[in-house]
Amino acid sequence: MLKAVLLDISGVLTEDGEALPGAVAAVERLQASGLSLRFLTNTSRRTSAAVCEELQRLGFDVAPAQVFTAPGAIRRHLERHRLIPYLLIHEHLEPEFADLPRGEPNAVVLGDAEQRLDYAHLDAAFRLLLEGAPLLAVGTNRYFRQAGTLHLDVGPFVRALEYAAGIEARVLGKPSGDFFHAVLEDAGVAPGEALMVGDDVECDVAAAMAVGLEACLVQSGKYRPGDESKAPGARCEANLADLVEALLAGR
Numbered sequence: 001m002l003k004a005v006l007l008d009i010s011g012v013l014t015e016d017g018e019a020l021p022g023a024v025a026a027v028e029r030l031q032a033s034g035l036s037l038r039f040l041t042n043t044s045r046r047t048s049a050a051v052c053e054e055l056q057r058l059g060f061d062v063a064p065a066q067v068f069t070a071p072g073a074i075r076r077h078l079e080r081h082r083l084i085p086y087l088l089i090h091e092h093l094e095p096e097f098a099d100l101p102r103g104e105p106n107a108v109v110l111g112d113a114e115q116r117l118d119y120a121h122l123d124a125a126f127r128l129l130l131e132g133a134p135l136l137a138v139g140t141n142r143y144f145r146q147a148g149t150l151h152l153d154v155g156p157f158v159r160a161l162e163y164a165a166g167i168e169a170r171v172l173g174k175p176s177g178d179f180f181h182a183v184l185e186d187a188g189v190a191p192g193e194a195l196m197v198g199d200d201v202e203c204d205v206a207a208a209m210a211v212g213l214e215a216c217l218v219q220s221g222k223y224r225p226g227d228e229s230k231a232p233g234a235r236c237e238a239n240l241a242d243l244v245e246a247l248l249a250g251r
């Protein structure tokens with residue numbers, strides 16, 4: 001029985017800072033249905049608090065505790081393991097890590113750092129990795145979509161550092177199974193009782209199915225025709241509004 005719905009944010013609820021058509025009402029219907037909702041994003045340009053405030057500003061009915069971001073998961077990991085990070089992240093994300101202990105870094109945190117992903121910064125991260133620092137990544141997404149254009153995401157940079165240092169990154173956002181399990185634990189449901197909704201067939205849909213969730217690919221955001229073939233068995237709907245309509249009608 002379905003007890004929880006996990007919603008990817010970018011490309012499902014929003015695009016370019018605007019709510020997608022019908023998404024606000026669809027979330028309202030889901031919240032009213034008694035299903036547990038969690039909002040997931042690998043965005044590495046904003047803090048969890050900023051993500052929640054942005055959704056609320058767009059009219060979405062969402063509470064801070066329902067928002068799970070990859071940087072938030074990395075921050076909890078750093079605290080738990082008492083690691084001091086070398087932060088290769090977007091400047092807007094710095095507040096997420098502001099009150100962690102300072103000192104000689106012994107972990108590399110890699111996000112979508114945009115202009116900071118230059119040779120000097122990647123080279124400094126590479127040397128820390130050679131000394132044994134773990135590489136903590138927000139995700140392995142290949143690209144994201146902004147203003148109608150696809151752009152390089154963090155994944156290609158994760159792979160570059162892994163290749164150079166001969167190590168494997170620990171991914172703490174989607175598509176990591178750990179990330180989905182943390183969200184399910186918070187919602188108090190088993191994998192088979194949850195539905196993940198996303199526009200990224202690999203990091204949202206196939207990844208959730210790999211840990212036992214049901215999943216729905218929506219044909220909004222970064223969806224490209226033919227993506228369905230990469231996640232056989234996944235549900236597919238034109239957008240969130242259509243999915244919610246069908247779910248609440250018991251289809």
Ligand SMILES: [Mg+2]
Pocket residue numbers: 008009010011012198199200221
């Ligand atoms: Mg997305």
